[in-house]
Amino acid sequence: xxxxxxxxxxxxxxxxxxxxxxxxxxxxxxxxxxxxxxxxxxxxxxxxxxxxxxxxxxxxxxxxxxxxxxxxxxxxxxxxxxxxxxxxxxxxxxxxxxxxxxxxxxxxxxxxxxxxxxxxxxxxxxxxxxxxxxxxxxxxxxxxxxxxxxxxxxxxxxxxxxxxxxxxxxxxxxxxxxxxxxxxxxxxxxxxxxxxxxxxxxxxxxxxxxxxxxxxxxxxxxxxxxxxxxxxxxxxxxxxxxxxxxxxxxxxxxxxxxxxxxxxxxxxxxxxxxxxxxxxxxxxxxxxxxxxxxxxxxxxxxxxxxxxxxxxxxxxxxxxxxxxxxxxxxxxxxxxxxxxxxxxxxxxxxxxxxxxxxxxxxxxxxxxxxxxxxxxxxxxxxxxxxxxxxxxxxxxxxxxxxxxxxxxxxxxxxxxxxxxxxxxxxxxxxxxxxxxxxxxxxxxxxxxxxxxxxxxxxxxxxxxxxxxxxxxxxxxxxxxxxxxxxxxxxxxxxxxxxxxxxxxxxxxxxxxxxxxxxxxxxxxxxxxxxxxxxxxxxxxxxxxxxxxxxxxxxxxxxxxxxxxxxxxxxxxxxxxxxxxxxxxxxxxxxxxxxxxxxxxxxx
Numbered sequence: 121x122x123x124x125x126x127x128x129x130x131x132x133x134x135x136x137x138x139x140x141x142x143x144x145x146x147x148x149x150x151x152x153x154x155x156x157x158x159x160x161x162x163x164x165x166x167x168x169x170x171x172x173x174x175x176x177x178x179x180x181x182x183x184x185x186x187x188x189x190x191x192x193x194x195x196x197x198x199x200x201x202x203x204x205x206x207x208x209x210x211x212x213x214x215x216x217x218x219x220x221x222x223x224x225x226x227x228x229x230x231x232x233x234x235x236x237x238x239x240x241x242x243x244x245x246x247x248x249x250x251x252x253x254x255x256x257x258x259x260x261x262x263x264x265x266x267x268x269x270x271x272x273x274x275x276x277x278x279x280x281x282x283x284x285x286x287x288x289x290x291x292x293x294x295x296x297x298x299x300x301x302x303x304x305x306x307x308x309x310x311x312x313x314x315x316x317x318x319x320x321x322x323x324x325x326x327x328x329x330x331x332x333x334x335x336x337x338x339x340x341x342x343x344x345x346x347x348x349x350x351x352x353x354x355x356x357x358x359x360x361x362x363x364x365x366x367x368x369x370x371x372x373x374x375x376x377x378x379x380x381x382x383x384x385x386x387x388x389x390x391x392x393x394x395x396x397x398x399x400x401x402x403x404x405x406x407x408x409x410x411x412x413x414x415x416x417x418x419x420x421x422x423x424x425x426x427x428x429x430x431x432x433x434x435x436x437x438x439x440x441x442x443x444x445x446x447x448x449x450x451x452x453x454x455x456x457x458x459x460x461x462x463x464x465x466x467x468x469x470x471x472x473x474x475x476x477x478x479x480x481x482x483x484x485x486x487x488x489x490x491x492x493x494x495x496x497x498x499x500x501x502x503x504x505x506x507x508x509x510x511x512x513x514x515x516x517x518x519x520x521x522x523x524x525x526x527x528x529x530x531x532x533x534x535x536x537x538x539x540x541x542x543x544x545x546x547x548x549x550x551x552x553x554x555x556x557x558x559x560x561x562x563x564x565x566x567x568x569x570x571x572x573x574x575x576x577x578x579x580x581x582x583x584x585x586x587x588x589x590x591x592x593x594x595x596x597x598x599x600x601x602x603x604x605x606x607x608x609x610x611x612x613x614x615x616x617x618x619x620x621x622x623x624x625x626x627x628x629x630x631x632x633x634x635x636x637x638x639x640x641x642x643x644x645x646x647x648x649x650x651x652x653x654x655x656x657x658x659x660x661x662x663x664x665x666x667x668x669x670x671x672x673x674x675x676x677x678x679x680x681x682x683x684x685x686x687x688x689x690x691x692x693x694x695x696x697x698x699x700x701x702x703x704x705x706x707x708x709x710x711x712x713x714x715x716x717x718x719x720x721x722x723x
Contacts, residue, residue: 140442140445140446140449141442141445143445143449144445147224147227147228148224148267148271151220151223151224154216154219154220155217155220155271155272157216158212158213158216158217158220158272159272159275159276161209161212161213162209162213162272162276163276163279164209165202165205165206165209165210166276166279166280166283167283168202168205168206169202169206170280170283170284170287170423171198171202172199172202172419173287173415173416173417173419173420173423174287174416175195175198175199176412176415176416176419177291177412177413177415177416178191178195178412179191179192179195179412180410180411180412180415181410181411181412181413182412183195213272217272220267221264221267222264224263224267225260225261225263225264225267228260228263228448229256229257229260231452232255232256232260232448232451232452233256235451235452235454235456236252236256236451238456238458238459239454239456240456240457240458240523240524241518241523241524242457242483242524243454245483248333248334248336248337249333249336249337250329250332250333250334250335250336250337251329251330251332251333252451253332253336254328254329254332254333255329255447255448255451258328258332259325259444259447259448260444260448262440262441262444263441263444263445266434266437266438266441270434270437270438273430273434274430274431274434277426277427277428277430277431277434278427278431280423280427281424281427281428281431284420284423284424284427285300285424287420288417288420288424291413291416291417291420292409292413292417294397294401295394295397295398295409295417298390298393298394298397299390299394299421299424301390301393302386302387302389302390303428305386306382306383306386306428306432309378309379309382310379310432310435313375313378314439316375317372317375317376317439318439318442318443320368320371320372320374320375321372321439321440321442321443322443322446323368323371323372324365324368324369324371324372324443325443325444325447326368327361327364327365327367327368327369328365328368329447330361330364330365331358331361331362331364331365334357334358334361335358338354338358372440376440379429379432379433379435380429380432380433382432383425383428383429383432384425384429386425387421387425387429390421390425391418391421391422394417394418394421395414395418398414398417399414402414457524457525458522458523458524458525458543459543460542460543461539461540464540464541464542465540465541465542466541466542466545467533467536467538467541467542467545467546467549468534468536469549469630470533470534470549470550470630470631471499471534471630472497472498472499472500472501472533472534472630472631472660472661473496473497473498473499473532473533473534473535473661474496474497474503474520474531474532474533474631474661474663475495475496475497475530475531475532475533475535476493476494476495476496476516476519476529476530476531476532477494477529477530477531477532478492478493478494478528478529478530479492479493479494479519479526479528479529479530479531480492480493480526480527480528480529481512481515481519481524481526481527482527483524488527488684489512489515489684490512490515490516490519490684490685491684491685492529492685493516493529493684493685493686494686495679495686495689497661497663497676498661499661500658500659500660500661501661501662501676501677502657502661502662502664502674502675502676503661503662503663503664503675503676503677503678503679504663504664504665504666504672504675504677504678504679505517505663505664505665505678505679505681506665506666506667506669506672506678506679506680506681506702506705507679507680507681507682507687508682511681511682511683511684512681512684513635513665513681514635514665516663516681517552517633517635517663517665519531520538520550520631520633520663521546521547521550521552521633522538522539522543522546522547525539533546533631548627549629549630549631550627550629550630550631550632550633551571551624551625551627551628551629551631551632551633552624552633552635553617553620553621553623553624553633553634553635557613557616557617557619557620558620559604559611559616559619559620561603561604561605562603562604563598563600563601563602563603563604564593564596564599564600564601564602564604564619565577565580565600565601567604567619567623568580568583568584568600568619568622568623568626569623569626570623571623571624571626571627572626572627572628575626577600579626580600580622580626581600583622583623583625583626584600584618584619584622586622586625587618587621587622587625588618589615589618589619589621589622592615592618621634629660630660630661631660631661631662631663632657632660632661632662632663633662633663634662634663634664634665634666635665636665636666636667668709669705669706669709672692673692674692675691675692676691677689677690677691678690678691678692678695678702680695680700680701680702680705682701687700687701688700688701688702
């Protein structure tokens, strides 16, 4: 069975890249003041907390044998105050670090989303949208706990470990050395599973990405799925991808949960050794080990392995996060091929002259879609582009809008190469209606005003009337304030195109591009629409791509595109007289419409 894009794993990075952590540090540094305050609170509370085992030792070895009740009360009060301080510091830490973590998450997500807005169409053509979405949402969310708690906890626990070892050595050197014997064993385990653990999480993120991509595609194509009764087969595909995700997760968490039990086992063995050796040495005279010493030391042993367990968990989280960071920064590092070059100027007010000079373009290297295309459209002219599917009609208007850069040649507007000006200043003076009429969630008014938020409601209504959308809008329950679903699922294809048309017209463009603008509009509406268009096109340079040749008869000239070039160019009448490709295309449509009318009259 052929593999789909959602079924192909992304390439894994073989080596751990420290630079990714350095880049992550760049997002952390703006919050360093808050983190330093939290760090001070946690270290001070930890340092004070280390005194409580010493209090217990003093109580056991001095206060109780001497019957010093006052000393016991003092130590009890001090322990209570320390515990209260610990609680206050912990509350402040949770509040501040949650805010810091979410701030870092927001910055990461904002940067990746902003970068996605600038990437060329080719980036989205080459990968499922679900795999892009999972990076913006899931992968960034998975870093939340690491950033909110992991960093501060790690620094705090490292310092706690130093404090604990200091206090342990101050109590008894021999018992401390016994406790430290477990560390080489733990280090060996970490080294053995490090590479396998990282690879397991990379594979898991791949499988999660595949599953997310298929879910997104299935939701977008649900109408086609039900129309072709593909539910059972699609459920099978989903089941396979979900099982792959589950299996990868089980392998990854196997390594994740290996660290905790390993630390617990080592801790248990060392604690047992401390009790056995401690009691044995305590029986010997002049050993320096008392009941209080042993109680204090066992308290420190528990505290000794707690930060090590936390550090092991952080290490696990770090390895998991690296697999997500690789994907996040990979997206942010995706080159913006359509970007303003250094020194790019603002596009002056467009007059409307358009020239293509020896333009060659290919989506894939070595496969040329356009080959040395040349034409000139004067200010105010209407240019129609026709030809077979895949000939390059839409490519021409995409290059004019600079959605792609040409391989060679020049695209000029008013004699200015469009690559020498900023894309924003260029596109704000152009109106584009794509072949795919995309409607955003919100009201009809918001959708028409999408490209120009400053216009009045009256201007929106005028634009809708011009393209014959006003009547069907007013027939809806709330008129222009009617909420339309995501992708305009409440609207017919024709209605979506009319709203998109009004959106393009409202921008008052100097250059207007209509890509199959009337492909889903009925014949009656098309006639009304043509009347409004004739007024709209006056004084504007317009490019119209249409399969319905009846809509382009009045164009100043028509270009027939095929095999990467302009095969025929001229007015409607001139091309008919040539009796070439355009003539045959027109006659085939004419005959079809004639037969259709005859069938309607007979019925």
